[in-house]
Amino acid sequence: MTSATVRKRSVKRSARGAPGGGRGGGGGARDRLVDHGAWFLVLPALIPILVLSVGPLLYGIALAFTDSQSGRTEPTQWIGTLNFQDLLHDTLFWDSFRIGLLWAVGVTVPQFLLALGLALLLNENLRFRWLARSLAIIPWAMPEVVVGIMWRLVYNPDAGILNETIRDLGLGDGRDWLSGLATALPAVIVVGVWAGMPQTTVALLAGLQNTPRELHEAAAMDGAGAWRRFRTVTWPALKPVALAITALNFIWNFNSFALVYVLTSGGPGGRTRLPMLFAYEEAFRYGQFGYAAAMGCVMVAVISVILALHLVGRLRGGEDA
Amino acid sequence: MRTRKSARAGQYLALLGYLVFLAFPFLWLISTAFKPPRELGSLHPTWIPKDPTLANFRQAFDEQPLLDAALNSLTAAVGAAVIAVLIATPMAYVMARHRTRLARAATGWVVVSQAFPFVLVIIPLFLVLKNLRLINSVPGLIMVYVVWALPFALWMLVGYVRAVPTELEEAAAVDGAGRLRTLVSITAPLLAPGIVATALFAFISAWNEFFFALVLLKTPEKQTIPVVLTHFIGAEGAADLGPLAAAAFLATLPSLVVFAVIQKRITGGMLAGAVKS
Numbered sequence: 092m093t094s095a096t097v098r099k100r101s102v103k104r105s106a107r108g109a110p111g112g113g114r115g116g117g118g119g120a121r122d123r124l125v126d127h128g129a130w131f132l133v134l135p136a137l138i139p140i141l142v143l144s145v146g147p148l149l150y151g152i153a154l155a156f157t158d159s160q161s162g163r164t165e166p167t168q169w170i171g172t173l174n175f176q177d178l179l180h181d182t183l184f185w186d187s188f189r190i191g192l193l194w195a196v197g198v199t200v201p202q203f204l205l206a207l208g209l210a211l212l213l214n215e216n217l218r219f220r221w222l223a224r225s226l227a228i229i230p231w232a233m234p235e236v237v238v239g240i241m242w243r244l245v246y247n248p249d250a251g252i253l254n255e256t257i258r259d260l261g262l263g264d265g266r267d268w269l270s271g272l273a274t275a276l277p278a279v280i281v282v283g284v285w286a287g288m289p290q291t292t293v294a295l296l297a298g299l300q301n302t303p304r305e306l307h308e309a310a311a312m313d314g315a316g317a318w319r320r321f322r323t324v325t326w327p328a329l330k331p332v333a334l335a336i337t338a339l340n341f342i343w344n345f346n347s348f349a350l351v352y353v354l355t356s357g358g359p360g361g362r363t364r365l366p367m368l369f370a371y372e373e374a375f376r377y378g379q380f381g382y383a384a385a386m387g388c389v390m391v392a393v394i395s396v397i398l399a400l401h402l403v404g405r406l407r408g409g410e411d412a
Numbered sequence: 413m414r415t416r417k418s419a420r421a422g423q424y425l426a427l428l429g430y431l432v433f434l435a436f437p438f439l440w441l442i443s444t445a446f447k448p449p450r451e452l453g454s455l456h457p458t459w460i461p462k463d464p465t466l467a468n469f470r471q472a473f474d475e476q477p478l479l480d481a482a483l484n485s486l487t488a489a490v491g492a493a494v495i496a497v498l499i500a501t502p503m504a505y506v507m508a509r510h511r512t513r514l515a516r517a518a519t520g521w522v523v524v525s526q527a528f529p530f531v532l533v534i535i536p537l538f539l540v541l542k543n544l545r546l547i548n549s550v551p552g553l554i555m556v557y558v559v560w561a562l563p564f565a566l567w568m569l570v571g572y573v574r575a576v577p578t579e580l581e582e583a584a585a586v587d588g589a590g591r592l593r594t595l596v597s598i599t600a601p602l603l604a605p606g607i608v609a610t611a612l613f614a615f616i617s618a619w620n621e622f623f624f625a626l627v628l629l630k631t632p633e634k635q636t637i638p639v640v641l642t643h644f645i646g647a648e649g650a651a652d653l654g655p656l657a658a659a660a661f662l663a664t665l666p667s668l669v670v671f672a673v674i675q676k677r678i679t680g681g682m683l684a685g686a687v688k689s
Contacts, residue, residue, distance in 0.1 A: 132502035147536035234620035236638040349622040387532030
C-alpha cells in the first residue's frame with residue numbers, strides 16, 4: 092500500500108460513514124449517552140475540543156455583536172447588530188467577498204475536473220503510474236507558504252521560468268503576472284488548483300477503486316463505449332465521493348489564506364484580497380476584533396447555505412442511485 | 413486494436429502533461445536554490461544552473477534565524493502530533509464502537525469544524541491565550557495545533573478502528589479476556605500502524621501550518637519555519653530569490669521525508685491482512 096491508500100481509506104470511510112454518524116457496527120452499542128468506561132476514554136479529547144474549539148467559536152459569534160477592539164482600555168460593550176449593519180454598507184468587504192466566491196469556484200471546478208482526469212489515468216494499468224502517483228502527492232506534502240514562494244519564482248517577471256518560456260516560444264516579453272490587475276487573480280487561481288489537486292485526486296481514485304469491476308467488464312462486453320461506461324457505471328459509483336470532496340474543497344478554498352498571503356498579500360489594488368485576508372487585516376492590523384468576527388459570521392452563514400444546498404443535491408442523487 | 417493503441421498513446425501523453433504540470437514548479441525551486449546571484453539576475457534563466465553553488469543556503473542561514481525556527485517548528489509539530497494521537501485514539505474508539513449521542517455529536521463536530529473560517533476562531537483564541545500568557549509561546553501554539561489536528565485525526569482513526577473486526581474482540585472476550593486486556597492485546601496492536609500514520613499526518617499539517625503561527629507568534633526567535641520564510645520577502649514584494657528558494661527547499665524536506673515514511677509504514681498491511689482473514 093502507498094500513502095495514497097492511507098488517505099484513500101480515510102476518505103472512503105468518511106464519504107460513506109461519517110455524515111450519518113455513529114453507525115459503526117459496535118459490539119457493545121448502547122443507547123445511553125456514554126457508559127462509565129467510555130467517559131474515561133472520551134474526556135481527554137472532549138475537554139480540549141470544548142475549551143479550544145466549541146468555546147472560542149461561540150465566543151467568536153458573541154464578539155460579532157460587540158465593539159471589541161485590540162488594546163482598548165474602556166470595557167467592551169454590546170452593540171447589537173451594528174457591526175452587521177456597517178458590514179452591509181462596506182463595499183470593500185463585498186468586493187472581497189465576490190473575489191472570494193470567484194476564487195473558490197475558479198479553483199474548485201478545474202481542480203475537480205483535472206483531478207478526475209488524473210484519477211482515471213492512474214486507475215488505468217499504465218507504466219510510470221508509480222511515478223505519477225508519488226509526484227501527484229508532492230504538492231500535498233508541501234507547506235502552503237513554500238507553494239506560494241515556489242510559484243512566485245515561476246511567475247517572477249525576469250528570473251521566472253514562465254516568462255522565459257514565453258520569450259523562447261516567441262510569444263512576446265511576458266508580463267508581471269502577480270502585479271497585473273487583469274492577471275493577478277487568474278495567476279493565483281492556477282496556484283490554488285495546483286496545490287489542491289493531490290487530495291482531490293486521491294479521494295477520487297479511492298472512489299474509482301470502489302466501482303464494481305465486473306459491471307465495467309459486462310458493460311464493455313455489451314459494446315458500451317468508454318464514455319457510456321463512464322456515465323453508466325463509473326459515475327454513479329463515484330458520485331458520493333465526488334460530491335463530498337468538491338464540497339470540502341469549496342469550503343477549504345473559500346477559507347484559504349496562506350497561499351494568497353504569500354503570493355500577492357491581496358494586491359494589486361485588492362484584486363486578490365480574499366475574505367480571509369480582509370478579515371485578518373481588520374482583526375490583526377487594525378485591531379477591529381468585533382467587526383472582523385462579524386465578517387467571520389457572514390462567511391460561515393454563506394458557507395452553511397451553500398453546504399445545505401449541496402446536501403439537498405446529494406440526497407437527490409441518492410434517490411436515483 | 414489500432415484505436416486501442418492510439419487511445420493508449422493519448423493516455424500517456426495526458427499523463428506526461430500532468431507530470432510536467434505537477435513537477436515543474438518544484439524543479440524550478442530547486443534550480444533557483446542552486447543558482448549564483450549572477451544567473452538569477454540574468455534575463456535568460458536556464459533550467460540547470462551553469463555554476464551550481466551552495467552560497468544561497470549559507471546566506472539563508474545568515475539572513476534569518478532558520479535553525480531556531482526549525483527547532484520551534486519541530487517542537488510544535490511533534491508535540492501536537494503526539495498529544496493529538498494520545499487523546500484522539502480513545503475517543504475514536506468510542507465513536508467507532510458505541511452508538512451514543514455523544515459519538516454522534518462528536519462526528520457532527522468533526523464535519524462542522526471543517527466549515528468554520530479560522531478567523532472566527534482565531535480572535536477568541538488570541539484573546540484567551542493572551543489572558544493565559546500563552547501568546548508568543550510554542551506551548552500555546554501546540555494547544556491550538558492539537559485541537560486543529562483533532563477533526564482529521566478522529567476522522568482517520570475512526571476508520572482504522574472500524575477496520576478492526578469486532579469478531580476479534582468478541583473472540584477474545586469469549587476466551588475470557590477482560591475489556592482492558594482485549595483493548596491492549598488485540599485492538600491496540602492492530603491499530604498501531606493507523607495510529608502512526610495519523611500522528612505523521614498531524615506532524616505534517618502542524619509543520620506546514622501558517623495562519624495560527626502568524627497570528628500567535630510575534631517575535632522572530634519564537635516563530636516557526638513558514639512564518640520565518642515570509643520574512644525573506646520584503647515589503648515591496650522584492651526578495652532575494654536565491655536564499656528564499658534555498659530556505660523554502662529546506663523547509664519542505666521534513667514533510668516530504670515523513671510522507672515517504674508513511675508509505676513504508678503502511679506497506680506492512682497489517683490491518684488489511686486482519687480484515688481479510
